[in-house]
Amino acid sequence: MLDPEGVTHIYIQLASILRGRIAASPPGTPVASEAELQQEFRIARSTARRAIQVLREDGLVHTIPGDGTFVGPPGQPRHMEYWPAYQRIAAGITERILAGSLLPNRRIPSEKVLMEQYGVAKATARKAVAHLREQGWVFTVPSRGTYVSPQETWPKT
Amino acid sequence: MLDPEGVTHIYIQLASILRGRIAASPPGTPVASEAELQQEFRIARSTARRAIQVLREDGLVHTIPGDGTFVGPPGQPRHMEYWPAYQRIAAGITERILAGSLLPNRRIPSEKVLMEQYGVAKATARKAVAHLREQGWVFTVPSRGTYVSPQETWPKT
DNA sequence: GCTCATTTGTCCGTATGTATC
DNA sequence: TGATACATACGGACAAATGAG
Numbered sequence: 001m002l003d004p005e006g007v008t009h010i011y012i013q014l015a016s017i018l019r020g021r022i023a024a025s026p027p028g029t030p031v032a033s034e035a036e037l038q039q040e041f042r043i044a045r046s047t048a049r050r051a052i053q054v055l056r057e058d059g060l061v062h063t064i065p066g067d068g069t070f071v072g073p074p075g076q077p078r079h080m081e082y083w084p085a086y087q088r089i090a091a092g093i094t095e096r097i098l099a100g101s102l103l104p105n106r107r108i109p110s111e112k113v114l115m116e117q118y119g120v121a122k123a124t125a126r127k128a129v130a131h132l133r134e135q136g137w138v139f140t141v142p143s144r145g146t147y148v149s150p151q152e153t154w155p156k157t
Numbered sequence: 158m159l160d161p162e163g164v165t166h167i168y169i170q171l172a173s174i175l176r177g178r179i180a181a182s183p184p185g186t187p188v189a190s191e192a193e194l195q196q197e198f199r200i201a202r203s204t205a206r207r208a209i210q211v212l213r214e215d216g217l218v219h220t221i222p223g224d225g226t227f228v229g230p231p232g233q234p235r236h237m238e239y240w241p242a243y244q245r246i247a248a249g250i251t252e253r254i255l256a257g258s259l260l261p262n263r264r265i266p267s268e269k270v271l272m273e274q275y276g277v278a279k280a281t282a283r284k285a286v287a288h289l290r291e292q293g294w295v296f297t298v299p300s301r302g303t304y305v306s307p308q309e310t311w312p313k314t
Numbered sequence: 315g316c317t318c319a320t321t322t323g324t325c326c327g328t329a330t331g332t333a334t335c
Numbered sequence: 336t337g338a339t340a341c342a343t344a345c346g347g348a349c350a351a352a353t354g355a356g
Contacts, residue, residue, distance in 0.1 A: 007262050007304050009343065033321060044345040049322085065322045066352030084354060121356040267331065278336065283332090300331055300342040 002041055010043060011050035018051060022060055027072030028079040031061055089118050089128035094137055097148055107145045108138055159198055165255070167200060171208035173255035176217065176248050188218055188226040217248075242277050246285035249275075251294055254305055264302045265295055 002013050018031065032040070037048035052069055055061045062074035070078060083091070093109075096102045109117065114125040129146055132138045136153045140146045159170050175188065189197070194205035209226055212218045220226040250266075253259045266274065271282035286303055289295045293310045297303045 005264060007298055007301070009298075009301060011343080035321075044347095046346085047344060050343085063322070064353085066320080067354080068321060086354075124355060127354085264331095269330080280336075286332095297332070299333080300344095302331060 002043070011047050011054065014041060014043070014048065014051035015054040018055060019060065022055070022071050025071045026079055027070075028082065029071045030082055031055075031069040031071060033068060085118070085120055086124050086127040086131060089114060089120070089125065090131045090135075090137075092118075093128070093132060097137060097154075102148050104148045104150050107147055108132075110145065159200070165257075168204050168207035168211065169255065171198060171200070171204065172211040173252045175208060175212060176255070177252040188212075188228060190226075242275065242281050243284035243288055246271060246275050246277070246282065247288045247294075250285070250289060254294060254311075259305050261305045261307045264304055265289075267302060 002010060002017075004010065006013065014037070022031065031052065034045050034048045034052065037043070037051070038045045041048070052061065052063070056063060056069075059073060061069050061071055063069040064074075080088070080091070093102065102108055108129075111122060111125045111129065114120070114128065115122055118125070129138065129140070133140060133146070135155050136149055137155070138146050139149050159167060159174075161167065171194070178188075188209065191202050191205045191209065194200070194208070195202045198205075209218065209220070213220055213226070218226050218228055250259065259265055265286075268279055268282040268286065271277070271285065272279055275282070286295065286297070290297060290303070292312050293306055294312070295303050296306050
């Protein structure tokens with residue numbers, strides 16, 4: 001627990017508490033958000049920020065604006081448990097491509113089908129497809145559909 | 158009051174009580190005689206002697222054989238000016254430290270509080286703290302406060 | 315496209331410490 | 336004695352990015 005009367009600055013105390021939690025977490029695990037820390041330890045948000053800043057400067061965590069702070073250096077694959085929905089969907093499709101159930105120059109399931117299969121909104125399905133396109137797994141032909149790319153353009157795995 | 162069951166030796170406890178009285182007395186004022194202390198605190202005369210010896214070794218009092226013990230260094234004419242305010246304040250704080258009302262690694266009153274409690278200027282309060290710091294009673298953490306040192310670094314009493 | 319919630323980024327003002335002049 | 340500077344800490348406000356519907 002924090003000791004407000006103690007010799008050590010609050011943000012330093014908090015940083016060492018978080019250090020303990022981080023040590024028990026695999027890379028990619030989300031660290032408690034600033035708002036959560038604020039509530040849990042009854043501190044100002046600026047103090048929580050300061051503590052996380054210390055951890056970041058120590059290279060123990062990395063922060064993605066608008067998303068959160070995660071254990072380990074940036075670029076680390078986040079544990080699948082914490083993937084956003086659109087990434088999970090994209091992963092499911094790449095799996096089917098690699099397994100051969102989706103063939104090069106053949107259509108992938110339409111947005112509508114993806115919505116039903118995964119129970120998500122259209123925007124989420126669109127984002128999954130956009131993600132696959134950016135990585136080179138698929139390409140889109142206007143007015144016709146989205147197709148699996150030739151194997152040469154697949155990202156190296 | 159004295160605590161016969163306490164951790165601290167009786168003569169140390171008595172010395173800190175006397176320190177407080179001395180702090181409020183001008184140099185040259187007679188300290189209670191050994192016999193008076195013996196009666197007031199229900200202790201052996203040897204214990205009273207021992208407490209006064211501590212104060213003498215601290216330079217807080219001097220003893221004239223056959224006459225008595227007096228506040229301040231020897232040669233001081235009695236009933237002169239009061240001690241410098243900062244010394245009075247410092248002595249008050251060391252008393253609280255020795256009495257256990259101010260604990261190691263806990264904050265001492267801030268300058269602002271000392272100003273109000275003793276009715277002195279900020280510079281005076283600062284000087285008192287600086288005095289304590291030089292003697293090893295306290296240490297200061299920037300932007301956080303001044304704290305009681307661990308007992309190991311206290312001046313020997 | 316829009317809306318919503320969550321999260322981080324940034325800035326402000328206030329209070330409280332000490333440090334310095 | 337007073338004024339100023341600096342750092343921590345708190346609290347609030349608003350913007351920007353992200354994910355999701």
